[in-house]
Amino acid sequence: MSIKVYDTTLRDGAQAFGVSFSLEDKIRIAEALDDLGVHYLEGGWPGSNPKDIAFFEAVKGMNFKNLKVAAFSSTRRPDVKIEEDANIQTLIKAETPVYTIFGKSWDLHVEKALRTTLEENLKMIYDTVSYLKRFADEVIYDAEHFFDGYKANREYALKTLKVAEEAGADCLVLADTNGGTLPHEIEEIIEDVKKHVKAPLGIHAHNDSDVAVANTLVAVRKGAVHVQGTINGLGERCGNANLCSVIPNLVLKMGLEVIPKENLKKLFDVAHLVAELSGRPHIENMPYVGDYAFAHKGGVHVSAIKRDPRTYEHIDPELVGNRRIISISELSGKSNVLEKIKEMGFEIDESSPKVREILKKIKELEAQGYHFEGAEASFELLVRDMLGKRKKYFEFLGFTVMTIKNRDEESFSEATVKVRVPDEVAKRLGHDEPFEHTAAEGEGPVEALDRAVRKALEKFYPSLKDTKLTDYKVRILNEQAGTKATTRVLIESSDGKRRWGTVGVSPNIIEASWTALLESLEYKLHKDEEEMRNDEEN
Numbered sequence: 001m002s003i004k005v006y007d008t009t010l011r012d013g014a015q016a017f018g019v020s021f022s023l024e025d026k027i028r029i030a031e032a033l034d035d036l037g038v039h040y041l042e043g044g045w046p047g048s049n050p051k052d053i054a055f056f057e058a059v060k061g062m063n064f065k066n067l068k069v070a071a072f073s074s075t076r077r078p079d080v081k082i083e084e085d086a087n088i089q090t091l092i093k094a095e096t097p098v099y100t101i102f103g104k105s106w107d108l109h110v111e112k113a114l115r116t117t118l119e120e121n122l123k124m125i126y127d128t129v130s131y132l133k134r135f136a137d138e139v140i141y142d143a144e145h146f147f148d149g150y151k152a153n154r155e156y157a158l159k160t161l162k163v164a165e166e167a168g169a170d171c172l173v174l175a176d177t178n179g180g181t182l183p184h185e186i187e188e189i190i191e192d193v194k195k196h197v198k199a200p201l202g203i204h205a206h207n208d209s210d211v212a213v214a215n216t217l218v219a220v221r222k223g224a225v226h227v228q229g230t231i232n233g234l235g236e237r238c239g240n241a242n243l244c245s246v247i248p249n250l251v252l253k254m255g256l257e258v259i260p261k262e263n264l265k266k267l268f269d270v271a272h273l274v275a276e277l278s279g280r281p282h283i284e285n286m287p288y289v290g291d292y293a294f295a296h297k298g299g300v301h302v303s304a305i306k307r308d309p310r311t312y313e314h315i316d317p318e319l320v321g322n323r324r325i326i327s328i329s330e331l332s333g334k335s336n337v338l339e340k341i342k343e344m345g346f347e348i349d350e351s352s353p354k355v356r357e358i359l360k361k362i363k364e365l366e367a368q369g370y371h372f373e374g375a376e377a378s379f380e381l382l383v384r385d386m387l388g389k390r391k392k393y394f395e396f397l398g399f400t401v402m403t404i405k406n407r408d409e410e411s412f413s414e415a416t417v418k419v420r421v422p423d424e425v426a427k428r429l430g431h432d433e434p435f436e437h438t439a440a441e442g443e444g445p446v447e448a449l450d451r452a453v454r455k456a457l458e459k460f461y462p463s464l465k466d467t468k469l470t471d472y473k474v475r476i477l478n479e480q481a482g483t484k485a486t487t488r489v490l491i492e493s494s495d496g497k498r499r500w501g502t503v504g505v506s507p508n509i510i511e512a513s514w515t516a517l518l519e520s521l522e523y524k525l526h527k528d529e530e531e532m533r534n535d536e537e538n
């Protein structure tokens with residue numbers, strides 16, 4: 001059985017709180033969805049705003065490989081001739097091959113929201129679908145609140161579908177608009193609907209009861225051949241059915257013909273693109289496409305995964321373009337350590353006592369407040385240390401830092417730093433002394449220290465100029481100790497090519513930050529040398 005995917009990220013997804021796609025964003029998302037193999041793209045509601053009109057203008061000249069563009073609207077207004085309905089006339093100007101119309105199924109909505117009669121609503125549905133059939137290849141009818149309408153007045157809800165079918169709708173999409181329906185109700189209601197209409201059925205589920213994906217899948221099991229949803233489940237209130245789950249479930253679990261199986265590999269990137277453009281952080285534990293959807297932390301899990309990934313993975317992450325992550329923490333076993341050492345490119349015998357020693361050290365440090373997830377660079381330095389592979393690029397001799405505040409002026413900080421590098425490094429660069437003693441200012445003490453230490457070390461290691469501190473997080477670990485509490489500082493750095501995290505722990509926030517800063521720079525120097533060696537070898 002073949003299932004058509006109808007994406008409404010650009011219309012219903014844009015109804016998510018805080019989301020506003022630009023025209024350029026919409027076009028980029030359309031291209032990505034076309035590449036993914038989605039069949040329909042609902043680009044917006046032309047009667048709503050000029051940006052949506054501009055989108056339909058912009059895509060007129062575009063040749064999509066897979067998707068058909070759909071423009072969305074309501075049925076005509078009550079007691080208005082269709083030729084005089086502004087919304088419908090604007091819709092026609094979009095000149096899309098598909099029009100999607102939502103109409104009322106629930107008597108409550110007809111009477112309270114539309115403030116018209118049940119009879120007039122049926123005429124609105126009939127007039128709109130039959131009229132639009134003259135202008136488009138396909139007219140899709142979205143039966144808004146169908147399940148609530150069915151529960152309130154079954155006869156009437158079914159009648160609205162029959163009218164849309166008689167008017168020529170190519171697909172009748174049953175919408176769980178308020179997202180309050182449960183999977184068993186969807187099944188029972190669709191079973192009944194099939195006895196009354198012959199047109200292909202679709203499903204449009206909202207996630208207010210956290211079952212939008214489940215509702216979509218049961219609808220397909222009951223015969224729906226058209227599934228609507230959004231990337232990352234974006235949408236008003238709690239969102240829509242998440243196509244990043246719906247699609248792989250249909251393809252990989254239910255074995256249905258949906259999009260080509262090899263295209264699933266693009267799903268991870270599409271999900272990240274939409275997250276980026278929507279300005280909403282990508283949810284890390286989102287099924288299939290979350291960064292941590294295949295992240296293994298518990299030692300028992302990692303041990304088993306190494307023996308056979310099927311033990312703790314429901315699918316091969318690469319099928320959806322994702323990847324496996326093994327983390328390091330106090331919950332690790334030797335398998336996590338071995339796996340990470342391998343990832344770092346070090347050779348180690350599986351039975352080496354070093355593995356247990358490293359594991360013990362991690363557990364001790366995490367008990368003191370260290371946290372190596374997110375600080376993989378600090379973990380690598382620890383491993384290097386214990387394997388005798390940590391190079392001493394510099395030696396820290398001392399620092400001072402003070403914060404100055406005069407009257408009403410903004411405060412600022414000053415730091416001085418003393419470092420020493422190996423003699424041969426200084427000589428190679430033509431410096432008489434292997435020492436450097438520098439000072440710098442910053443808005444706060446950590447910025448002043450960061451600037452001062454960089455200034456000191458850049459003299460000997462110019463590549464450090466590329467390194468930037470991109471994130472700085474502080475966590476107080478034992479608040480009850482008041483101002484003596486232990487502080488954990490996590491720093492994220494980047495050199496434009498890579499990102500890495502380091503951690504420092506101390507009752508003194510400056511010292512914790514200092515440790516994390518120094519490790520960040522040291523890690524960068526290790527990576528630069530490794531890269532140079534690889535380049536020479538290749």
Ligand SMILES: CC(=O)SCCNC(=O)CCNC(=O)[C@H](O)C(C)(C)COP(=O)(O)OP(=O)(O)OC[C@H]1O[C@@H](n2cnc3c(N)ncnc32)[C@H](O)[C@@H]1OP(=O)(O)O
Pocket residue numbers: 012015045047048049074075076077078102103104113114115124144177
């Ligand atoms: C379930 C869904 O997701 S439906 C899509 C919801 N999305 C949106 O609303 C986003 C885009 N909306 C908009 O830009 C605006 O609401 C517009 C342009 C559509 C309408 O704006 P306005 O004319 O100012 O009306 P307003 O938004 O206050 O009220 C909605 C109107 O639509 C009417 N309406 C609602 N559903 C339907 C329908 N299926 N058929 C016809 N009219 C409808 C309401 O009766 C109301 O009209 P009235 O005030 O004349 O009675």
Ligand SMILES: CC(=O)C(=O)O
Pocket residue numbers: 012102142143144145175176177178204206
């Ligand atoms: C059509 C639509 O968006 C809904 O009923 O939720």
